Amino acid sequence: MTYDYDLVVIGAGSGGVRAARMAATYGAKVAIVEEFRVGGTCVIRGCVPKKLYVYAARFKDQFDVAESFGWQVDASFDWPTLVAAKEKEISRLEHAYSSNLEKPGVEIIRDRAVVTGAHSVRLVSQDRELSAKYLLIATGGRPFVPDIPGAELGITSNEAFDLPALPRSILIEGGGYIAVEFATIFAGLGVDTTIIYRGDCILRGFDEDMKRGLEAGLTERGIRIIYQTTIASLSKPDEDILATFSDGVTAPYGAVMFATGRRPNIDSLGLESAGVALAPNGVIAVDAYSQTSVPSIYAVGDVTGRAQLTPVAIREGWYFAETVFNDNPLTVDHSLIPTAVFAEPEIGVVGLTEEEAATHGDIDVYLARFRPMQNTLSTRTERMVLKLITAKHGGKVLGVHILGPGAAEMIQLAAIAVGMGASKADFDRTIALHPSAAEELVTFKGPTYVYRDGKKVVG
Numbered sequence: 001m002t003y004d005y006d007l008v009v010i011g012a013g014s015g016g017v018r019a020a021r022m023a024a025t026y027g028a029k030v031a032i033v034e035e036f037r038v039g040g041t042c043v044i045r046g047c048v049p050k051k052l053y054v055y056a057a058r059f060k061d062q063f064d065v066a067e068s069f070g071w072q073v074d075a076s077f078d079w080p081t082l083v084a085a086k087e088k089e090i091s092r093l094e095h096a097y098s099s100n101l102e103k104p105g106v107e108i109i110r111d112r113a114v115v116t117g118a119h120s121v122r123l124v125s126q127d128r129e130l131s132a133k134y135l136l137i138a139t140g141g142r143p144f145v146p147d148i149p150g151a152e153l154g155i156t157s158n159e160a161f162d163l164p165a166l167p168r169s170i171l172i173e174g175g176g177y178i179a180v181e182f183a184t185i186f187a188g189l190g191v192d193t194t195i196i197y198r199g200d201c202i203l204r205g206f207d208e209d210m211k212r213g214l215e216a217g218l219t220e221r222g223i224r225i226i227y228q229t230t231i232a233s234l235s236k237p238d239e240d241i242l243a244t245f246s247d248g249v250t251a252p253y254g255a256v257m258f259a260t261g262r263r264p265n266i267d268s269l270g271l272e273s274a275g276v277a278l279a280p281n282g283v284i285a286v287d288a289y290s291q292t293s294v295p296s297i298y299a300v301g302d303v304t305g306r307a308q309l310t311p312v313a314i315r316e317g318w319y320f321a322e323t324v325f326n327d328n329p330l331t332v333d334h335s336l337i338p339t340a341v342f343a344e345p346e347i348g349v350v351g352l353t354e355e356e357a358a359t360h361g362d363i364d365v366y367l368a369r370f371r372p373m374q375n376t377l378s379t380r381t382e383r384m385v386l387k388l389i390t391a392k393h394g395g396k397v398l399g400v401h402i403l404g405p406g407a408a409e410m411i412q413l414a415a416i417a418v419g420m421g422a423s424k425a426d427f428d429r430t431i432a433l434h435p436s437a438a439e440e441l442v443t444f445k446g447p448t449y450v451y452r453d454g455k456k457v458v459g
Contacts, residue, residue: 001119005029006325008121008132010113010269013040015301015313016138017097022321024104031130032106033113033123038097039090041140041302042310048093049086049161050181054342056082057188061344068378077189079166086161115270118296122270134296134324137276137284138317139269141262141302146173150234153241154256157182166191167254171243173231174259175202180214180343182259187223188344194224194253196231196245203341206401207353209367213385213403217345220382231256264303281305288331290320298324306334338415340408345382348411350418351399354389358454362392364424364447368440372405386440392450394424400441410438 007023009016012034020032037044056077063073101108112124120131143156155163157178170186172179175197187193195202195218202218202225203211215225230246240252264283271284277293279285283305290298298320301313312332319330341347357363366388375382384404390397400414417426424444432439449458 003119003131003133005031005107005130005132007031007134007136008033008113008130009136009138010115010121011040011138011140011265011301012038012097012101012108013138013140013301013313014042014310015140015317016040016136017101017317018314019136019138019300019317019320020106021101021104022318023325024101024106026321026325028325030106031109031132032101033109033111033121035110035112037094038101038108039094043093043097044090045158045161047310049090050157050185051342052086052089053082053161053185054181054188054344057185058344060188060190065374065378065380079163079189083162114268115274115276115297118274118294134298135274136317136320137266137269137271137292137297137299137303138301138313139265139303140313141308142265143258144261144263145258146231146260148231148233150236150241151258153234153236154258156258160257163255168192169254170194170257171196171231171251171253171255172257172259173197174261175199175204176259176261177203177341177343179259180218180341182257183218183223184221184342184344187218187221191254193222194226196226196229198228198230200227203347205353206341206347207349207387207399208355209385209387210347210349210401210403213383214341214343214345214347217382217403218343221344262302262308264305266303279305289323289329290316306332307337309337309339312337336415336419338411340411342408345384345404346407348402348407348409348414349400350411350415351397352389353399353401354387357389357398358451358456360398362453363398363451364390364392364394365449365451366390366424366444366446367448368444370437370440372437373435374405384437386437388424388427388441388444390424392452394428397422397424397427404437406437410441414441 006028007030009020009032012032020030024030066073113121116122122129145151169192171194173196183193201211232246233244235242241256242252244250274294277285284299284303286304290300300316302308315332322328322330338350368386369383372384387401389399427442430442432443
């Protein structure tokens with residue numbers, strides 16, 4: 001059968017762009033359909049603008065310690081300047097993404113696509129149908145907003161980057177990385193910030209020392225955290241938004257943000273018309289090669305729920321193209337993924353948490369807490385935390401967890417060693433780089449405590 005294209009990709013985010021570009025490089029005729037902007041969540045309203053805003057927020061910490069180093073600082077912040085600079089940068093990146101698609105011959109179609117069959121999609125605005133030997137769903141995720149009265153008065157991460165003005169105060173519901181990162185941003189830019197979370201500690205699933213260390217750091221920066229509570233409703237009796245909590249307490253805020261998770265962006269995509277099966281949690285079910293229940297339809301990135309991270313989507317898109325268009329079947333290993341939380345303090349982790357590792361057998365835990373060197377001339381008391389988790393008697397490194405300045409940069413390099421199966425002895429053979437925080441990872445003399453037969457043993 002003859003098709004219009006070898007591949008039609010729906011969604012021009014990180015995974016879709018990589019898949020389309022690589023497939024075209026291998027000689028496929030490719031079209032990519034995008035209804036918003038090329039670059040997806042990460043480039044347009046996710047990782048990139050988030051990191052830029054985190055940089056902006058961190059200047060406050062720098063100003064706070066500057067006087068200890070002899071500087072006299074008199075600074076003011078202008079929100080419109082930051083927003084305009086952010087827009088200029090993401091527009092540049094969008095142009096770069098588009099150019100990288102066009103160079104190997106990918107056709108970019110600005111429209112909304114709906115799946116109409118195993119080999120076809122309909123362009124909604126143009127009201128025409130495209131056929132393809134393969135379809136790739138790469139439509140990413142979208143913020144989840146709780147179904148409560150007045151929910152429309154709140155914002156999500158989609159809108160937070162382009163507010164017309166900074167609110168005087170903000171309530172952020174959620175305890176994940178999006179919530180704590182935006183709390184860092186708003187508080188650092190001078191907004192009175194509160195986090196409200198249904199759990200008993202932020203960052204569910206992270207190592208306990210990382211969670212508690214970040215909790216202390218956020219609190220030190222004036223961020224209030226309300227646990228085991230949710231927003232029951234929102235109303236707007238005046239200029240402020242009135243939040244009513246699940247315990248009946250009410251409080252006014254200049255803005256309310258929902259950071260309550262993300263869902264696959266597949267509503268009204270027409271997957272049911274092609275018989276694409278969903279997993280019980282609502283994501284698109286795929287096999288190790290990103291193939292759905294329909295042999296001609298694949299899916300990569302957040303829509304599959306495997307790991308909602310940009311580098312993972314990129315790798316999945318790349319391996320899809322290798323498998324389908326280069327006769328080189330490859331599967332992505334999702335078992336060891338380094339992760340960073342760009343809050344303040346910053347977190348970088350790879351491998352198992354202490355709790356997880358303790359269920360795998362006997363382990364040794366090495367733990368260091370100290371003031372970052374930059375803070376030693378100031379009155380700041382915040383502690384950096386580094387944790388190394390190994391199999392017993394200095395065996396294989398099972399997890400590395402870092403909280404403090406440069407954590408993300410450190411964990412990327414540590415992840416290489418962990419991925420190669422490094423042992424504590426391998427870390428010990430590495431000569432320390434002094435003075436640095438990272439040297440702690442290679443200078444631990446003995447475990448802080450151990451787990452034997454599932455029980456924690458101190459001393």
